[in-house]
Amino acid sequence: MDGFERRREQKKMNILEAALALFMEYGVQKISIAEIAKKANVSQVTIYNYFDSKHNLVREVFLYYVDKAMDEFDQILNGDIAFPEKIKQIIFTKKETANQIHEDFYQYLMKEYTTGVNYIEKMYVEQIIPRLIDLFNEGKKLGYVDPNVSNEAILFFIQAVHEYIQREDVYQKILPLTEDIMRLMFYGIVGKKEN
Amino acid sequence: MDGFERRREQKKMNILEAALALFMEYGVQKISIAEIAKKANVSQVTIYNYFDSKHNLVREVFLYYVDKAMDEFDQILNGDIAFPEKIKQIIFTKKETANQIHEDFYQYLMKEYTTGVNYIEKMYVEQIIPRLIDLFNEGKKLGYVDPNVSNEAILFFIQAVHEYIQREDVYQKILPLTEDIMRLMFYGIVGKKEN
Amino acid sequence: MDGFERRREQKKMNILEAALALFMEYGVQKISIAEIAKKANVSQVTIYNYFDSKHNLVREVFLYYVDKAMDEFDQILNGDIAFPEKIKQIIFTKKETANQIHEDFYQYLMKEYTTGVNYIEKMYVEQIIPRLIDLFNEGKKLGYVDPNVSNEAILFFIQAVHEYIQREDVYQKILPLTEDIMRLMFYGIVGKKEN
Amino acid sequence: MDGFERRREQKKMNILEAALALFMEYGVQKISIAEIAKKANVSQVTIYNYFDSKHNLVREVFLYYVDKAMDEFDQILNGDIAFPEKIKQIIFTKKETANQIHEDFYQYLMKEYTTGVNYIEKMYVEQIIPRLIDLFNEGKKLGYVDPNVSNEAILFFIQAVHEYIQREDVYQKILPLTEDIMRLMFYGIVGKKEN
DNA sequence: AATGAATGAGGGTTCATTCAT
DNA sequence: GATGAATGAACCCTCATTCAT
Numbered sequence: 001m002d003g004f005e006r007r008r009e010q011k012k013m014n015i016l017e018a019a020l021a022l023f024m025e026y027g028v029q030k031i032s033i034a035e036i037a038k039k040a041n042v043s044q045v046t047i048y049n050y051f052d053s054k055h056n057l058v059r060e061v062f063l064y065y066v067d068k069a070m071d072e073f074d075q076i077l078n079g080d081i082a083f084p085e086k087i088k089q090i091i092f093t094k095k096e097t098a099n100q101i102h103e104d105f106y107q108y109l110m111k112e113y114t115t116g117v118n119y120i121e122k123m124y125v126e127q128i129i130p131r132l133i134d135l136f137n138e139g140k141k142l143g144y145v146d147p148n149v150s151n152e153a154i155l156f157f158i159q160a161v162h163e164y165i166q167r168e169d170v171y172q173k174i175l176p177l178t179e180d181i182m183r184l185m186f187y188g189i190v191g192k193k194e195n
Numbered sequence: 196m197d198g199f200e201r202r203r204e205q206k207k208m209n210i211l212e213a214a215l216a217l218f219m220e221y222g223v224q225k226i227s228i229a230e231i232a233k234k235a236n237v238s239q240v241t242i243y244n245y246f247d248s249k250h251n252l253v254r255e256v257f258l259y260y261v262d263k264a265m266d267e268f269d270q271i272l273n274g275d276i277a278f279p280e281k282i283k284q285i286i287f288t289k290k291e292t293a294n295q296i297h298e299d300f301y302q303y304l305m306k307e308y309t310t311g312v313n314y315i316e317k318m319y320v321e322q323i324i325p326r327l328i329d330l331f332n333e334g335k336k337l338g339y340v341d342p343n344v345s346n347e348a349i350l351f352f353i354q355a356v357h358e359y360i361q362r363e364d365v366y367q368k369i370l371p372l373t374e375d376i377m378r379l380m381f382y383g384i385v386g387k388k389e390n
Numbered sequence: 391m392d393g394f395e396r397r398r399e400q401k402k403m404n405i406l407e408a409a410l411a412l413f414m415e416y417g418v419q420k421i422s423i424a425e426i427a428k429k430a431n432v433s434q435v436t437i438y439n440y441f442d443s444k445h446n447l448v449r450e451v452f453l454y455y456v457d458k459a460m461d462e463f464d465q466i467l468n469g470d471i472a473f474p475e476k477i478k479q480i481i482f483t484k485k486e487t488a489n490q491i492h493e494d495f496y497q498y499l500m501k502e503y504t505t506g507v508n509y510i511e512k513m514y515v516e517q518i519i520p521r522l523i524d525l526f527n528e529g530k531k532l533g534y535v536d537p538n539v540s541n542e543a544i545l546f547f548i549q550a551v552h553e554y555i556q557r558e559d560v561y562q563k564i565l566p567l568t569e570d571i572m573r574l575m576f577y578g579i580v581g582k583k584e585n
Numbered sequence: 586m587d588g589f590e591r592r593r594e595q596k597k598m599n600i601l602e603a604a605l606a607l608f609m610e611y612g613v614q615k616i617s618i619a620e621i622a623k624k625a626n627v628s629q630v631t632i633y634n635y636f637d638s639k640h641n642l643v644r645e646v647f648l649y650y651v652d653k654a655m656d657e658f659d660q661i662l663n664g665d666i667a668f669p670e671k672i673k674q675i676i677f678t679k680k681e682t683a684n685q686i687h688e689d690f691y692q693y694l695m696k697e698y699t700t701g702v703n704y705i706e707k708m709y710v711e712q713i714i715p716r717l718i719d720l721f722n723e724g725k726k727l728g729y730v731d732p733n734v735s736n737e738a739i740l741f742f743i744q745a746v747h748e749y750i751q752r753e754d755v756y757q758k759i760l761p762l763t764e765d766i767m768r769l770m771f772y773g774i775v776g777k778k779e780n
Numbered sequence: 781a782a783t784g785a786a787t788g789a790g791g792g793t794t795c796a797t798t799c800a801t
Numbered sequence: 802g803a804t805g806a807a808t809g810a811a812c813c814c815t816c817a818t819t820c821a822t
Contacts, residue, residue: 008785029224032812043787045815054813087384139384146386153375154384156365157356164355173351180348188383189282189334189349191341203802227795238804239797249796398806419614422791433808435794444792529774536776543765544774546758550749551742560741570738578773579724579739581731593781617816628783630819639817 012050015040016064019057028058066123077131083144086135088182091162129155144186161185207245210235214256223253258314265322272326278339281330283377286357324350339381356380402440405430409451418448456513467521473534476525478572481552519545534576551575597635600625604646613643651708662716668729671720673767676747714740729771746770 018040022031033054037044051057076089136154139145145154161181165171174181183192213235217226228249232239246252271284331349334340340349356376360366369376378387408430412421423444427434441447466479526544529535535544551571555561564571573582603625607616618639622629636642661674721739724730730739746766750756759766768777 011785027224029222033814034812044813045788046786048814049785145384146382148386149379149384150372150375152369153372153379156359156369156372156376157379157384160359161352161355163359164351170351170354174347177345177348177351180345181351184344184348184352184383186383186385187341188379188381188385189340189344189352190381190383190387191343192385228797229795240799240805241803243797244802401806417614419612423793424791434792435809436807438793439806535774536772538776539769539774540762540765542759543762543769546749546755546762546766547746547769547774551745554741554745554748560744564737564741567735567738567741570735571741574734574738574742574773576773576775577731578769578771578775579730579734579742580771580773580777581733582775618818619816629817630784631782633818634781 011042011046015042015047015050015057016061019061020065023058023061033057063119066119070123070127073128077135083135083139083142084182084186087139087158087185088178090132091158091181091185092165092178093162132158157185206237206241210237210242210245210252211256211259214252215260218253218256228252261314261318265318268323272330278330278334278337279377279381282334282353282380283373285327286353286376286380287360287373288357327353352380401432401436405432405437405440405447406451406454409447410455413448413451423447453509456509460513460517463518467525473525473529473532474572474576477529477548477575478568480522481548481571481575482555482568483552522548547575596627596631600627600632600635600642601646601649604642605650608643608646618642655708655712658713662720668720668724668727669767669771672724672743672770673763675717676743676766676770677750677763678747717743742770 015036019031019036022036022039033044033047036057037047040047047057051060072093073090076086076093079086079089081089132155133151136145136151140147165174186192210231214226214231217231217234228239228242231252232242235242242252246255267288268285271281271288274281274284276284327350328346331340331346335342360369381387405426409421409426412426412429423434423437426447427437430437437447441450462483463480466476466483469476469479471479522545523541526535526541530537555564576582600621604616604621607621607624618629618632621642622632625632632642636645657678658675661671661678664671664674666674717740718736721730721736725732750759771777
């Protein structure tokens, strides 16, 4: 990649970052191309030169975001920490990139962008799930996880809690409950049977 | 309430129902006043006569929805069924009124309507939480729930799972996992220690 | 039609007239909705309320024009004048409504509006041609027209000359040649064989 | 002209050809500089380097076209064929370069480019008309043309028919009528008086 | 000389809201 | 009280043209 392309790529990134930030704070439909252009310090038309349409811009912002999120996810999984800590981090990681993307942004995409969603579906199914399943299986082998429980159910559980935590209002409230929540995660509401 | 007022009230309900249905299917911002007017078989101005602005209409639709949801919630709590079953129903109840309201609709309100949110906050804090706490305490007394776990954490857990289930795509996939999920809910990923 | 509808109809006509005048003077693409709105003394949105889109406005303007032109045509055919004079009028009638519509406007329609063109085709084939054929046949019976020449060819000839005359620049130049042209029309370039 | 200039001239021709083709198929206003640049395999700015503005590009394209058309016209006039055949060819020549140029393109120029039109006017008046007049006079001398009819009228007639034929829809329909039309041209609707 | 990148101005269209009946 | 008609503001997008390399 020569200087030309690098500058071009840099500018594209600027626009993506600006758009991502605005979309996540105010939602996709509330944000006009003009606002993105202003935040990214380019003209509206430049955005069109790079992305052709708002529709497509949203799509690319989304893919950009997904890749970013995937990186963060990898760092946890590859980290040199014990199983329970990994689960904890997966659940409680509040991605800087993603404050409330799951609500507004994701919904928007679900309705509008079949291809975009296909991409994340594919990534999710091919990349994330297998690694989590591996993690669970390892947890079962190490005695951390009940072998009678299906990996799908655990997956669902972690997802649910993780996504709920992404909500700003929720996050503030449950931080002090971290330990309790992990306890619930591991031992359920019936609790640990000490013996 | 005389016949006049009743007819007025009826018309208002028509509009609320029309708006609610449209908002939930397409999102708040995608729906124009004109579309609501058409679906409710009234003129746009009539909507303004009743609700003053779209802003306020959304707010009232929301309150209307919350009341409806509260009714359904009450029916579960007052039902004559065992504790675990109540928990199960609270989690898995997919309100007919609310398919994806939590995502798009709720987000929209969170950002736009401080008063609306205050109302739901208030309702939530004053009506729902106390009743759930009572339920949990009863569960603890009956040995269903670990007394060492804070009610807030349980609340959080149930909320998280419940909301996640509201998503249409999720709901379809986890239905077969119901029992596994309840098992996780009660015994955690470590599982039941049989003895 | 009550007062309401009549006013509505009147307003629609205003817009049609304004649009027609502007289209014919400057061409379809040069004229913006804003300009039509200004000339018709309505807001842009009013135009959209009546016509949905510029595309459709053009179409309706066109149909409006065709009907007008047809009326003028009828007046000539039904007039109480001799055959050669009718031919002359058909050729030389420069419709007030249509200065250069055939060039720019018609071309535009040819490329964009299949349905619009179908309408004029139909009108032309079903209404105009039969009446002209009748006229020619009558001319043949009366000895004005060579029976050996096909009506189609005559039709073509009259059309060609008529359309060419519609061009403003042409019209000015050939007015003094009216008699010569009629002579050519009737006797060709070989000329009348006097005997 | 050295190699440098020749290459430059070649590039200019490429652009002219590309623009002409696009203008004739889609009309002047529908075609953007970007499209021409793409078709001619140059950058937009290159077009500006050569032609300064779209306005001027259109003008030059037009002149380019006129010269081409003139060449074709010359070939007919200088051909070694009889008078009636020449008339026939002048009328029925459907220039490959010019399918519908007379409608859209010509109109556009008429309104926008005084200078461009002046050029064609001048060419027309100084080059084409005199040669046609010569042809008619020769025809009169040879007994093909009625000496009583003004050359202007004949000119007008031929022009009218010729232009009308240029329209694609018309051309298809009247091809089978060629002989009839020539008969009308020569003998009028009254027809040949055989004796 | 040639180009990729950038832009100001403008066009069609939509929408929440108001006016007039 | 209810409605059809009307509107100002804003949005997405395009294009001829210029800038910077």
